[in-house]
Amino acid sequence: xxxxxxxxxxxxxxxxxxxxxxxxxxxxxxxxxxxxxxxxxxxxxxxxxxxxxxxxxxxxxxxxxxxxxxxxxxxxxxxxxxxxxxxxxxxxxxxxxxxxxxxxxxxxxxxxxxxxxxxxxxxxxxxxxxxxxxxxxxxxxxxxxxxxxxxxxxxxxxxxxxxxxxxxxxxxxxxxxxxxxxxxxxxxxxxxxxxxxxxxxxxxxxxxxxxxxxxxxxxxxxxxxxxxxxxxxxxxxxxxxxxxxxxxxxxxxxxxxxxxxxxxxxxxxxxxx
Amino acid sequence: xxxxxxxxxxxxxxxxxxxxxxxxxxxxxxxxxxxxxxxxxxxxxxxxxxxxxxxxxxxxxxxxxxxxxxxxxxxxxxxxxxxxxxxxxxxxxxxxxxxxxxxxxxxxxxxxxxxxxxxxxxxxxxxxxxxxxxxxxxxxxxxxxxxxxxxxxxxxxxxxxxxxxxxxxxxxxxxxxxxxxxxxxxxxxxxxxxxxxxxxxxxxxxxxxxxxxxxxxxxxxxxxxxxxxxxxxxxxxxxxxxxxxxxxxxxxxxxxxxxxxxxxxxxxxxxxxxxxxxxxxxxxxxxxxxxxxxxxxxxxxxxxxxxxxxxxxxx
Numbered sequence: 001x002x003x004x005x006x007x008x009x010x011x012x013x014x015x016x017x018x019x020x021x022x023x024x025x026x027x028x029x030x031x032x033x034x035x036x037x038x039x040x041x042x043x044x045x046x047x048x049x050x051x052x053x054x055x056x057x058x059x060x061x062x063x064x065x066x067x068x069x070x071x072x073x074x075x076x077x078x079x080x081x082x083x084x085x086x087x088x089x090x091x092x093x094x095x096x097x098x099x100x101x102x103x104x105x106x107x108x109x110x111x112x113x114x115x116x117x118x119x120x121x122x123x124x125x126x127x128x129x130x131x132x133x134x135x136x137x138x139x140x141x142x143x144x145x146x147x148x149x150x151x152x153x154x155x156x157x158x159x160x161x162x163x164x165x166x167x168x169x170x171x172x173x174x175x176x177x178x179x180x181x182x183x184x185x186x187x188x189x190x191x192x193x194x195x196x197x198x199x200x201x202x203x204x205x206x207x208x209x210x211x212x213x214x215x216x217x218x219x220x221x222x223x224x225x226x227x228x229x230x231x232x233x234x235x236x237x238x239x240x241x242x243x244x245x246x247x248x249x250x251x252x253x254x255x256x257x258x259x260x261x262x263x264x265x266x267x268x269x270x271x272x273x
Numbered sequence: 274x275x276x277x278x279x280x281x282x283x284x285x286x287x288x289x290x291x292x293x294x295x296x297x298x299x300x301x302x303x304x305x306x307x308x309x310x311x312x313x314x315x316x317x318x319x320x321x322x323x324x325x326x327x328x329x330x331x332x333x334x335x336x337x338x339x340x341x342x343x344x345x346x347x348x349x350x351x352x353x354x355x356x357x358x359x360x361x362x363x364x365x366x367x368x369x370x371x372x373x374x375x376x377x378x379x380x381x382x383x384x385x386x387x388x389x390x391x392x393x394x395x396x397x398x399x400x401x402x403x404x405x406x407x408x409x410x411x412x413x414x415x416x417x418x419x420x421x422x423x424x425x426x427x428x429x430x431x432x433x434x435x436x437x438x439x440x441x442x443x444x445x446x447x448x449x450x451x452x453x454x455x456x457x458x459x460x461x462x463x464x465x466x467x468x469x470x471x472x473x474x475x476x477x478x479x480x481x482x483x484x485x486x487x488x489x490x491x492x493x494x495x496x497x498x499x500x501x502x503x504x505x506x507x508x509x510x511x512x513x514x515x516x517x518x519x520x521x522x523x524x525x526x527x528x529x530x531x532x533x534x535x536x537x538x539x540x541x542x543x544x545x546x547x548x549x550x551x552x553x554x555x556x557x558x559x560x561x562x563x564x565x566x567x568x569x570x571x572x573x574x575x576x577x578x579x580x581x582x583x584x585x586x587x588x
Binding site: 126 | 284287288291292295296299300410411413414415416418419422423425426430437521522524525526528529532533543544546547555559562563566567570
């Protein structure tokens with residue numbers, strides 16, 4: 001099987017940002033907490049490959065640490081969605097038509113009625129702005145997404161013969177869900193996880209842009225953009241770099257997600273061929 | 274059809290009740306009590322007590338919930354604590370910015386995305402298709418608020434065609450008001466258009482694979498005629514769904530975009546409510562937004578049940 005070029009590009013972009021985020025834990029070119037007003041708004045130079053911001057902080061270091069906060073928020077939010085959504089979806093499918101199923105589906109409809117950002121704003125308004133609450137806000141919205149995907153896929157598996165065989169062998173619904181259903185929907189979950197990861201990056205950027213994400217002095221791409229906006233007449237460069245970083249990472253994740261879906265779902269591959 | 278509409282209406286009411294309960298509960302779980310939260314740390318105890326009285330916090334939980342919901346049904350959204358005016362009044366003013374903005378963005382996104390998606394589907398696998406889908410892929414990855422900043426950079430800072438933000442009000446005339454809304458509408462619309470174009474393309478490609486299209490071609494219709502007479506209408510059903518869903522994205526997106534352009538809309542109202550801890554405003558405006566989304570979803574459901582009889586019998 002040939003890996004499509006787009007997917008390789010996506011995987012490379014994603015890997016690059018993950019590597020940068022990990023690297024930023026160990027090493028950044030310059031401390032992002034140290035302000036150096038004398039060196040503010042410098043153009044790119046050997047000492048500062050991407051220049052400095054209005055506080056004289058090294059832009060490359062800021063972007064690296066920003067990658068770490070964005071990725072951390074989005075990843076943990078995907079984790080919340082998986083941890084709560086997948087069991088709910090499995091349960092709903094195992095007890096198809098029962099009250100749990102009904103509850104999961106109606107809860108789903110309800111959450112989808114709230115624009116995601118509005119939920120996030122409501123939560124952060126009540127609990128106060130912080131990276132943790134941003135994670136919570138994005139994560140809650142991920143739960144019904146994973147529950148719905150899991151339930152849908154699990155329902156179609158439950159009609160298959162090998163599940164019937166497992167039931168005849170005396171396995172209970174719970175055991176079948178864990179041993180036979182879950183491993184077989186892993187593909188779908190990986191694809192959905194990639195999509196939610198990319199949506200999470202966008203959501204985190206939006207929240208921190210309006211001041212509801214990571215708080216100063218922790219750098220985040222969204223807040224870098226918010227600060228750059230006030231200086232858009234004098235230093236437009238500051239507004240370009242964090243935005244490009246967001247676009248590159250989200251694009252990478254989307255290309256990876258699309259590629260994985262084509263690769264892992266033969267049904268789709270045939271249709272689009 | 275009537276039975277279907279009635280069933281949908283019941284579920285609409287249930288969703289509204291559930292949503293109002295959720296919002297009410299979220300405001301309730303605020304650490305401490307809302308009055309103390311709104312007044313901050315240094316408030317005098319009797320000020321807090323007075324606000325508790327004003328907000329009706331001394332009543333029981335169910336009584337307060339019913340009072341809030343009952344008031345909203347009558348159009349009474351409570352009194353904004355910071356502005357000292359009825360929230361309904363604030364909302365009414367702000368709607369004149371947010372609604373035209375969302376409508377403009379929705380129209381723009383549809384007008385761009387549907388034709389572009391059709392072209393891509395019709396020229397599938399050719400240069401035009403790859404070009405359009407490449408741009409769409411990029412469009413999905415661009416955060417709308419950053420795109421808004423780029424628009425400001427190009428059209429306001431460099432070219433001076435538009436102002437970088439602010440809203441003159443409709444009193445200043447329709448043209449200046451629309452001009453102030455145009456950059457925000459483009460910023461909101463383009464990322465949505467990218468999604469819509471992809472949906473249109475795949476819906477049309479799916480439809481073009483159907484037997485009745487082959488029949489249409491076999492009886493001598495050109496590809497273009499087959500698309501126009503048969504495929505397009507059928508392909509539009511999923512497109513309509515997405516347009517309906519996008520309304521909620523546009524509302525939410527407008528919250529951020531209004532902040533980028535300093536537009537006095539509902540989104541800015543929510544933010545001012547949050548920063549001023551004016552919970553009455555936050556609670557009521559959020560409920561209003563959710564109400565709008567639920568009603569639009571309902572209307573979309575009804576619209577395509579009317580368009581497609583098969584959907585009426587599916588649960």
